[in-house]
Amino acid sequence: MMTVPVCFVDTNLFVRYLTNDDKHKAEAVHKLLLKAKSGKIRLVTSDIVIAELVWVLISFYEQGNEVVADLLRGILNTEGLKVDNPDIIEGALEIFEETNIDFIDAYIVSYMRLKNIAVLYSYNKKHLSKFSDIKRIAP
Numbered sequence: 001m002m003t004v005p006v007c008f009v010d011t012n013l014f015v016r017y018l019t020n021d022d023k024h025k026a027e028a029v030h031k032l033l034l035k036a037k038s039g040k041i042r043l044v045t046s047d048i049v050i051a052e053l054v055w056v057l058i059s060f061y062e063q064g065n066e067v068v069a070d071l072l073r074g075i076l077n078t079e080g081l082k083v084d085n086p087d088i089i090e091g092a093l094e095i096f097e098e099t100n101i102d103f104i105d106a107y108i109v110s111y112m113r114l115k116n117i118a119v120l121y122s123y124n125k126k127h128l129s130k131f132s133d134i135k136r137i138a139p
Contacts, residue, residue, distance in 0.1 A: 004040065004041060004042050005041050005042070006041075006042045006043075006044060007041055007044070008044055008045060008046075009032075009043050009044070009045045009049070009081065010049065011052045011053050011056065013025075013029045013032070014029075014045075014053050015053065015056055015057075017030065017033070018053075018057070018071050018074075018075075019057075019061055033080065035080075036078075036079070036080030036081055037078075037079045037080040038080070039080065041080075042080065042082070043080055043081040043082070044081070044082045044083075045081065045082075045083050045084070046083075046084045047083070047084045047085045047088065047089055050072060050075070050083060050089055051103060051104060051107065053072070053075075054068055054072065054096075054103040058103075065096050065097050065100075066097055068096075068103075069093040069094075069096055069097045072089070073090075073093065076089060087114060088107060088110045088114055089107070089110075091109075091110030091113060091114060092106040092109070092110040092111075093106070094110075095109050095110060099127075101127040101128075101130070105124065105128060108120070108128070109128070109131055109134060118133065118134060118135060119134075119135050119137060120134055120135070120136050120137070121136075121137055122136050122137075122138070124136070125138075
């Protein structure tokens with residue numbers, strides 16, 4: 001029985017694929033994803049890659065929260081690609097879409113909710129005091 005190789009996908013591949021700003025690279029990534037879908041390879045990526053992808057799409061490609069969330073859901077649902085902490089990321093995307101907070105802050109809130117953590121030590125009053133189920137405390 002042949003072992004299927006496991007390969008990590010970096011942020012720049014997702015950027016090329018989602019923005020199609022380099023058609024040759026976008027097509028190469030598409031072929032890679034098809035290869036994973038067919039089971040020839042297994043692709044993995046991390047939540048930090050997803051966070052960087054959000055930042056790049058907003059900062060450099062000037063995409064709105066809703067557009068970014070839709071694109072990221074496509075990544076999360078890609079067959080043959082495993083993303084670390086998908087439940088936390090999905091919760092973060094919902095918060096990110098519904099509120100005007102950064103993705104990282106949304107990730108923190110999602111993480112806390114999934115881990116049943118109700119108290120947060122933070123100086124970020126602007127974003128992290130918005131949630132009635134989380135008590136923000138400045139040390």
